[in-house]
Amino acid sequence: MASARVFFSKKRKNRNGFINEEIPVVENGYDVQESDEDEVFVQDPHLEISASKPLMHPRTKSQRTKVKTRTSECQFFSLFKPIFYFVALVSVLCGVMATIVYIANKHTSITNSVLVKQGESLPGDTVKSERAILIGCDKLEVSDVWVVGIPKLLTESAFRLVDVNQDGVLDVVLGFATGADGYGVKEIVCDIYFDGNKPCYGGLIALDGATGKELWRRYTLHEIYGLNCQYDLNKDGVKDCLSAGRAGTFLAISCKDGAVLWELGKTEAINPVMNFYTPQYINDITGDDIPDIILVHGGDPLQEAGSAHRLSGRLMLVSGKTGEVVMWTGVPDNRESYYSPQIISHLDGVQFLIFGTGGETHNGSLWRLEVESLKQGLRDRSVKLSSDTHKGFMTPPALVDITHDGIEDIIVPMFNSTILALDGKTYRPIWSLRFPMSETYSTPAVGYYNEDDVPDFLVKFAHGPGYPLYYYSETTVIDGKTGKRLIDPPLRDTIGSQSSPLTVAMEGLGNDAFIVWMADCAGHEGATEEFSFVKGTKDHEKSRSNLCRLRFKSNGFSKLVAISRTLPKGGTPIYNSEQRKTVEHSKWVNTSVEAYEYIIKHSEIFSAASEASTQWNDADNGGYQFAESLYNQPDYVSTHRTSSKKGPGITSPIVNRKKASKQNYNSRTQYVPKGSNNDNYNPSSSFNLHPNMADDEYSLPYRDTDTFGNRGYYNPPYGAYYPADDKAAHYNQRYPHAYRSVNKRTTTGSYPKNMMKLKRSIQLINKRRTRRHVGPHDDEGLQRLLSTGTLAPTTFAQSHSDYNSTIDIIFATYWFFPSKTQAILPQDQKCIADKLAKEGEIRLDPESSYYQMNHDEYEEAVTMECLKLSDHQVSEEGVYTHSDDEYNPLDLNMGQMTIYRLRLKFSCSQRDNSTKTKYKCATVLPYTQQRWAGYMGSNGDSHWLPPMH
Known part of the structure; x- marks a missing residue:
C-alpha cells in the first residue's frame, strides 16, 4: 500500500x-x-x-x-529603491555596451592601421585613427618628375634602384638592346650608328634618380634584361648588378661607375645559342664570404614551332666573387627552359631551388631541388611539383603565404591558360583558375584588393590561337583565398601587353592599387574579332605587325592604368601614348642620314664592295672571326622584340631540312663538376645537342673548331647548329630581334649583286633624305610594352604636405618601324573561301585568267582580289622593317626609347565634404614597405614582402 x-x-x-x-x-x-x-x-x-x-x-x-520589535524602514528609501535599482541596471548595461563598442572599434582600428607609416599621420587629420573609418583612395593625380628620350635603344629589362652617385636619392639602372643587335653583325654598324663604340649591341645604363641625367652606359655583346642588384660584390659601398641576357651573356657590373667586375667567359658550361635569365643569390658555398649565384641557362630561339629537337636547359652555380662556374648540370627532364629561378628558405635554413621547364609548344614541369643536392650535381633528387602535357612553365611565380601557416605558397601562371596556387608546405594545389584559349607571359602582381587578410593577384592573359597571334587580352583580379575572380567581367583590351604588373601598397586592407599596361585600337577598344594573315607570313613578321592598321585602319594606343577597389571602374590612366607622341619622337635620329654621311666620309666602302676577293675580317661579337662581305647575311634581321623573353623561337618552315624524328630529349647535358678529372668524360659529348640528327644535318658550312674540337662552339652559334642551305629560315620569336642561321660563303663572283645592293642603298637613302617627313612622321611607329618598370620613393621632402599620399613610378616605352604584312579579316576569308570553292572549274577554263595556274598561284591571286575588293590591302607608303632577305647594314631603321619618372598622388574625395571628420583616407606606404614594387617583386626574387606590424 x-x-x-x-x-x-x-x-x-x-x-x-x-x-x-x-x-x-x-x-x-x-x-x-x-x-x-x-x-x-x-x-x-x-x-x-x-x-x-x-x-x-x-x-x-x-x-x-x-x-x-524593530524600527520601521525609511519610507523615502522604500519609495526610491526600485528607481535606484533600475538606474544601476541601466548603467551596467550601458557600460557593457560601451565596452563592446570600444573593443570592436579598437579591433577595426588595429586592423586598418597595421600598415600605417610608423610615426606619421595624415597632414591636417585631427581625428584619431581609432575613431575614424579608414577608406580607400578614389582619386589619382599624375605629374611629371622628368622624362628622358634616348634614340636607337629599346628595352624589356627589369628596372632596379641603386644609389649610384651616393647623393641619397635612389638612381635607376636598366638593361637595353640596340637596333643593331644580332649574331654576325659587322662592327661597321657600330661605326655608322654608335660613334665607334664596340660592341654596340646591348648593355646597361644608369640614370640619375633626381634628374634623369645619364650617369654611365656600358655596352655589351648582346641585350641585357635580367637584373639582380641586391648585393655589393666589390665592397665599395654601392650595390652592384648581376646582368643576364641572351646568347650566353652574363656579367657583374659595378653600379658605381659601370665597370665590369667579371664576366662569364667561354666555358664548356655555356651554349652560346642559349640565354640567361634573372639570377638569384644563394648562401656562400665557396667559402669566400660572398654570396654565390644560381642561374638557369636555356632557350632554343632558332627552332621552329613544334620541332622535335630543343636544346636542354641547364642549372648553374657561379661564384659571386669571381664569376667562375662552380658546377652545372642539365634539368632533370632534359626539356628546354626559359625560367627565372627562385630560392625558398625553410625554417631550418635549408634552401630549395624552384625552376621550370618546357616552352610555348613543348610540355614541361615545375621542379623543386635542394641547393645542396644541386651543388653535388644530384639533379635526380629534383621533385616535380606540377606538370602540363602541352606547354611549359616559363613565367616566374609569386611566393606569398595565403594559408597563414608561416610558409610561402607558390602562385604560378602556367603558360597554358591556368594560374595555379600550390601549398608551400605540402606542394598540393590550393586552387586553380583557367582562362580557356589563352597564354600569359606576365608574373602576377600581389596586393590587398578586397578587405580580407589574404593577398589577391592581378593577372593578364592573351586570347587567341597562340603566339604570335592573339585576338585580345583580359585582365582580372583573383581572390587569394578562394581562387575566384574579383573583377568579372574582366577588363579587355584588343592588343594587350606582355609586361608584368606592379602594386602600390596602401594603408589598410583592400586599398592597394595595381598598375598594369593595356593597349587598344582607337574606336575599337576591347574588340575580339578573329583574323589571320596571308599565307606564308612568317611568325616574326606577324609579331611586328601594326594590327590596328591592318584590322581596323585605325591607330593603336597604350595606357598604363591603376586599378583598385575604390578607383573608378576600368582604372585610372597614369600614362596615355596619345598624349606623349611629341616627346617620344623628340630624340629620334634618322639613321638613313647617318649611313649616308658615313658613306660620304668613307669612300673605301665602295671599293670593299666592288672587290670580289675582299674579306671583312673583324673580331665581331666577342672575338668571333668572320670571313664574309659587307652584304653577306648575318644572323641578324633588323627587327625589335615584340614579346616576352621567356619563350622559344617559333619559326617558319625550315628549307631543305631532313624530316625530324620523334621528339627526343635524351642525354643533351650532363653533370660537370668544377675540377672534374674524369677520364671517361668527353667534352664534345656535352655539345651533342640533338643526338637524333645526323652529323650532316648540323654540319658547319665553314671550317672552324674550338679547343676541344667541337665544331663551331666558339664561333657564331647559328652556323654551328644549322646547315648551310637553311637560307635564313630560323627566327628568334621571343627576343627583340629576329635571328637566323648564317649562310657562310665568300664573295667570289658576287660583285654585281653586292654593287647593286650598295647602289640601291644609296638611292634609298637619298630618297629618304629628300623626303622632309621621313620616318615616324609618315607612320608614328609601333610601340611595344615589355619592360616592367618600378615604383620609387617620392621626391617630396618628408615635411611636404603630400609626402604621405605620393609615390613615384619609373618606366620606359619604345617604338620601332613595323613589318609589312597583310591581315585576312572575316569578310576577306569568306570571299577567298567562295572563290576557292570554284577553283576546279575556273582554273581549267581556257578563257579564264587563272588558266594553267597551280593551286598556290590561284589562292594567292584570289586572295589579292578579295583584299582589293574589301579595301583591306596594306598601303605601299610608309617606312617598314626590312624582311629577312633584305638585310642591309647601311639601311637599319631604329626608333626611340623614352624613360618616364611620374609622381602619383592618391587622395579621397570624401575628405572634401562636411563628413571629412568621419573618415581617414588611406595613405601610401613608404617605399621601404612597398611589397611588389618591381619585376618579380620588390627585391627581384618573387618573394612578396609581408606587412610590417
Missing part, C-alpha cells in the same frame, strides 16, 4: 512593522517548527486529485510566541 506524502508550506506574515517568529518546540523528541499558518496537503495515490484537502494540525499547547 502506497503511503501518503505530506507537503508543508510555511508562511511568514509581516504586519504593521512587526515580525511573528515561531519558536521551535520539541515534541516527542523531534524538533517541530510551526508558524501562524501551516498548510498541509495530503497526497494519497488512492484518492482522486479532487479529493485532496488541507488538514490543519492542532496547535501545540506549549507553544510560546516571542515578540520582537
